[in-house]
Amino acid sequence: MKYKFEIICLLLIVGLFALTQIVGNQFYFFIGFVILQYMVMAIAWNVLGGYGGYVNFGSAGFLATGAYTAVALINFLDVGLVEQMIAGGIIAGLLGLATGYLTLRLRGVYFAIATLALAIILETIVAHWDYVGGAAGTSILPKRKPELLGELIVDRKEGIFGNYKEFLFFLMGTVAIICVWISRYIENSKLGRGLNAIKDSEEAAECMGVPTMRLKLIATAISGGMMGVAGAPLASYLTFIDPLSAFNLEYAINAIAMPMIGGTVSWAGPVIGALLLGTAQQVSSLWIQSELNLLIVGVVLVVFVIIAPEGIIGWFRKSRKGSAR
Amino acid sequence: MSEALLKVDGVSKHFGGFTALSNVTTHVSQGERFGLIGPNGSGKTTMINCVSGLLRNEEGKIIFDGKDVTNLKPHKRTGAGIARSFQIPRPFHTMTVIENLMIPAEFVGHHRGEKVDDRAEAMEILETMGMAEKANDTTLDLTQIELRKLELARAMAAKPKLLISDEAMAGLTGQEVDEVIDILFKMNERGITIIMIEHIMRAVMRFSQRIICLDAGQLIAEGTPDEIVKNKDVERAYLGSDDDG
Numbered sequence: 001m002k003y004k005f006e007i008i009c010l011l012l013i014v015g016l017f018a019l020t021q022i023v024g025n026q027f028y029f030f031i032g033f034v035i036l037q038y039m040v041m042a043i044a045w046n047v048l049g050g051y052g053g054y055v056n057f058g059s060a061g062f063l064a065t066g067a068y069t070a071v072a073l074i075n076f077l078d079v080g081l082v083e084q085m086i087a088g089g090i091i092a093g094l095l096g097l098a099t100g101y102l103t104l105r106l107r108g109v110y111f112a113i114a115t116l117a118l119a120i121i122l123e124t125i126v127a128h129w130d131y132v133g134g135a136a137g138t139s140i141l142p143k144r145k146p147e148l149l150g151e152l153i154v155d156r157k158e159g160i161f162g163n164y165k166e167f168l169f170f171l172m173g174t175v176a177i178i179c180v181w182i183s184r185y186i187e188n189s190k191l192g193r194g195l196n197a198i199k200d201s202e203e204a205a206e207c208m209g210v211p212t213m214r215l216k217l218i219a220t221a222i223s224g225g226m227m228g229v230a231g232a233p234l235a236s237y238l239t240f241i242d243p244l245s246a247f248n249l250e251y252a253i254n255a256i257a258m259p260m261i262g263g264t265v266s267w268a269g270p271v272i273g274a275l276l277l278g279t280a281q282q283v284s285s286l287w288i289q290s291e292l293n294l295l296i297v298g299v300v301l302v303v304f305v306i307i308a309p310e311g312i313i314g315w316f317r318k319s320r321k322g323s324a325r
Numbered sequence: 326m327s328e329a330l331l332k333v334d335g336v337s338k339h340f341g342g343f344t345a346l347s348n349v350t351t352h353v354s355q356g357e358r359f360g361l362i363g364p365n366g367s368g369k370t371t372m373i374n375c376v377s378g379l380l381r382n383e384e385g386k387i388i389f390d391g392k393d394v395t396n397l398k399p400h401k402r403t404g405a406g407i408a409r410s411f412q413i414p415r416p417f418h419t420m421t422v423i424e425n426l427m428i429p430a431e432f433v434g435h436h437r438g439e440k441v442d443d444r445a446e447a448m449e450i451l452e453t454m455g456m457a458e459k460a461n462d463t464t465l466d467l468t469q470i471e472l473r474k475l476e477l478a479r480a481m482a483a484k485p486k487l488l489i490s491d492e493a494m495a496g497l498t499g500q501e502v503d504e505v506i507d508i509l510f511k512m513n514e515r516g517i518t519i520i521m522i523e524h525i526m527r528a529v530m531r532f533s534q535r536i537i538c539l540d541a542g543q544l545i546a547e548g549t550p551d552e553i554v555k556n557k558d559v560e561r562a563y564l565g566s567d568d569d570g
Contacts, residue, residue, distance in 0.1 A: 190431060197428045200417035207377055207411075209403040209433035209483055265419070 042270035044226035050264030053199030061119030066231030088232030096224020137242025263313025336385035360533030
């Protein structure tokens with residue numbers, strides 16, 4: 001069937017919605033949101049890093065751009081969550097385009113350093129911008145009885161969702177599924193093949209007719225946009241935001257570690273990586289010790305670099321090939 | 326000889342204070358087999374990089390097929406009909422051999438809007454190279470000569486009017502050199518103009534109709550293989566003169 005994958009995606013979205021209606025324990029939505037947010041970050045990172053070979057260390061900067069776009073919009077216009085996410089995606093996408101234009105002439109480790117610098121510059125700007133809370137941060141009170149297209153969305157009695165956690169979980173889940181669809185589409189498109197050629201040898205790609213600069217700019221814009229969408233609901237989720245939580249290095253590290261562990265060659269890699277690593281982190285930090293999650297990332301990453309440098313997907317492909325021979 | 330396909334007009338290229346190319350003017354005619362020689366560091370690869378667009382020359386013009394391409398990016402020049410191989414093979418190593426050929430086939434896109442089977446065309450190119458059995462192998466499994474052939478095959482998949490072969494034979498055995506020369510002759514018979522950069526004199530002399538020699542960024546000789554062999558300046562560039570020492 002031609003649209004098999006699309007139908008599965010739609011069913012998954014319906015499934016997510018059903019979960020919010022059936023499961024009563026809010027705690028699951030609370031940690032589910034974090035895992036899904038990481039998944040979007042990992043998928044976004046992989047568009048540029050996995051397909052194109054450009055390592056972005058500044059993922060937190062794009063996520064925070066989305067988050068602070070949302071904060072500014074709440075302060076300025078008091079718009080709803082969905083609008084915040086769309087705006088966050090557009091602004092972070094444009095930021096991706098602009099930084100791409102400035103930094104994509106750099107390669108390898110120099111590009112990585114430039115993206116890290118970008119995140120630090122943005123953090124400094126936000127810390128001195130009092131309108132969105134400055135260095136001290138600001139609290140965000142979710143709108144009471146929000147409406148979307150005339151429907152009451154969140155209300156204990158009459159709303160579609162009983163509370164904000166369910167709504168945020170559903171939104172982030174839907175975004176994650178859309179991002180999976182986009183990254184799978186890119187992987188099988190001319191853009192994806194061109195990015196792969198760039199990863200293998202940029203000069204050869206350029207000499208074989210691949211418009212390298214244009215493809216890299218498209219990839220940074222898409223990647224940045226996805227990260228912005230993932231970041232926009234952060235303020236509503238935490239009900240408080242400050243530069244330290246929005247520009248947290250954990251975002252940048254996880255966005256790299258999850259695709260690496262899952263495998264960067266395929267859209268499924270970041271999804272698997274985010275599910276495994278994200279779940280392990282949440283479980284360990286909630287039940288064992290809250291500082292344990294970064295240690296887990298470190299250990300798992302070292303193990304994978306040694307045993308399966310191409311991630312879980314690469315390891316499976318290799319072992320299947322090996323048994324076929 | 327018919328009109329010039331490529332004109333290099335007063336081209337200079339500097340790296341800081343070092344002059345890699347100094348006011349080089351030459352042309353390559355349609356359908357010609359053109360040789361480019363010179364000692365190490367004489368500017369051969371710099372000149373080819375300027376023609377293919379990886380480097381921009383500060384002075385002078387590069388005219389290809391009647392159009393000034395001096396300020397075009399490499400991928401645009403490939404679209405216009407210039408394709409090259411690399412001295413050190415740069416395959417797309419995460420792809421199979423045939424996928425390597427599909428990249429230029431897809432991106433140069435001579436068939437925009439038409440329904441043409443890129444894969445069949447790529448397969449045909451591989452067959453003329455004797456590489457058909459390797460089509461689905463990854464490039465990591467290839468030998469040196471197969472990598473060189475892949476470089477040429479990939480350039481051919483861009484359907485060039487001008488093919489630049491940058492030392493495609495360095496490090497190959499005598500028999501393998503003959504094999505590569507045969508491939509280049511076959512391409513030329515199909516009407517493709519070829520520039521061969523080579524250190525193996527036997528190969529250049531046998532293949533080329535006309536040769537230029539660079540030394541320290543300057544064009545010092547131009548002529549048929551016989552003329553080049555007898556040229557005193559060329560001999561001096563390669564061996565040094567009696568007066569030097």
